[in-house]
Amino acid sequence: MTINPQGQQDKYRGKISQRVERLSPSGIRKFFDLLASMEGVISLGVGEPDFATPWHIREAAIYSLERGYTMYTSNLGMPELRELLSRYLKDTYNLEYEPGGELLITVGVSEALDLAMRAIIDPGDEVIMPDPCYVAYSSCVILAGGIPVMVPTSEENSFEVSAADIEAQITSKTRAILLGYPSNPTGAVMPKDKLKQVAEVARRHNLAVVSDEIYAKLVYGVPHTCLAALPGMKGQTILLGGFSKAYAMTGWRIGYAAASSEIISAMTKVHQYTIMSAPTMGQVAAIEALRAGKDSVAEMVEDYNRRRLVIVEGLNDIGLSCFEPKGAFYAFPSIKATGMTSEEFAEKLLIEEKVAVVPGNAFGKCGEGYVRCCYATSLADIEEALSRIKRFVDRHC
Ligand SMILES: Cc1ncc(COP(=O)(O)O)c(C=O)c1O
Structure with a gap:
């Protein structure tokens, strides 16, 4: 002992x-x-x-508590939040997601990432991701029974992952490509043309792409390209986003996944047994963030x-x-x-x-x-x- x-x-x-x-x-x-x-x-x-967190967002949450909004919400998240999110994705990327089945409100991108991996991975499946990348990526793959496959990136290539390097790692066991741009830890942003090449590889090999876009709003002098908005990619992409970073809302624990109804319903199965619903107060705060948080x-x-x-x-x-x-x-x-x-x-x-x-x-x-x-x-x-x-x-x- x-x-x-x-x-x-x-x-x-x-x-x-x-x-x-x-x-x-x-x-x-x-x-x-x-x-x-x-x-x-x-x-x-x-x-x-x-x-x-900006005061008007905190105030909306405080007021919701005063009114007694303290129950579970729908598993998918508050309908009002999903409606607003759907409008936001349409206005920002011209992407149409059905609030009733293609959007899921999660406990931060952390949960969304875990759900995405558990929803698509069977034991032994491989998931390709850039190296270096956010610490949770490989762990979530391992916890879902999968195998992380790292694709090296380097300072010389501005820490952008190359489509050819991804393609070279594809095997019969490859299930998905997991990307996170803008990147934690490097701050790299993938230019649209390079992302298009990655999308082309994903389409050619019929691979899902899980795209963690939690830093989408934090770009400096360059545009952010949403992977799901590239031609032909919406159906193949699990888009993850959240409120933690852009709205300074790390402690509220609200994120989301946008994907096809098959994927969202698979992710919701896991979510309903493990989480039930994302924090109600956080969802109210996220509604206010989407409504009036732009400035x-x-x-x-x-x-x-x-x-x-x-x-x-x-x-x-x-x-x-x-x-x-x-x-x-x-x-x-x-x-x-x-x-x-x-x-x-x-x-x-x-x-x-x-x-x-x-x-x-x-x-x-x-x-x-x-x-x-x-x-x-x-x-x-x-x-x-x-x-x-x-x-x-x-x-x-
Ligand atoms: C790239 C990336 N994805 C996801 C997360 C988790 O964010 P959340 O607070 O939404 O769970 C982080 C947090 O640091 C992150 O850097």
Whole structure:
């Protein structure tokens, strides 16, 4: 019998499912734990807006509580929210989704991603995704019994995934392609022509494309292309979106999936047994966000853009060459010049200078040699973090 750090008998050893055993603990979580025990840390670690949710959205939710809106909603989500979402997708991308069967309101994109994988994957199915990518992608595939297949991307190619590289990984077991652009962790945005080439591969091989577009509204000087809106792609795409990032609503836990009625009904089967319905108060807040949140989003995007320019220029000046991110709110500088691994860099920087960044290898092998810096924090903190990073790099190079 083994003893765990708390001194209790480890009764469950050997009793945890292999799928769960196979998951590596999130590389991000490890740094947050370390960070939580320290004082005076500037965090560029957490991928979360520093803004509070716009007041009118909070107020709508508070008012709904006062009126006693505290019950479950329909499994699919509040009809009013689905109507508004349907209109939003039509107005933004000219995509038509039936609110009664092609839209599902979920507990963030996190749940939507999990549902999508569980709905389409059978044991042994392969899902192709870019490396580096958001930490949950490969884990969700593994939890659904599938096998993640990584396609390398690189700074030289602006961290855009190539259609030819995807096609080279397709086997008889390939079930889907999972994309997330604008990208966490790199900030890369896929240009329309490159995305069209990927869509062409998906169509040729009849593969589903799961497109996580949670950062769709956070783009700087370039357009976001919605994968489902490309010719012939609506029926083949599971479009995931949410309110966490653009509306500064991470804690409200509202996301959505838009797809064919067959896919949405399969996802709803899992959702109804595991979740029932997304949080009612969060859904009310999302209704207000869709109705009247446009100006608040525009203001936040402008602010992120100012911070983006400062951090990218600052990192390059320090000698950490930084690819220009065109979306999301992450900078992904190379730390190769320091001779350290990503983990060494992040750990030493935290201990010596109290700046938290996330090692790039947390997002896949191709993230090694980079760190992720989230710039959704105040300009004052970004500037202080840059001067600490400079001191650190000067000392070690
Ligand atoms: C690319 C990406 N997808 C999904 C999520 C999860 O978002 P949500 O809060 O909607 O669950 C995140 C959160 O960091 C993310 O970066």
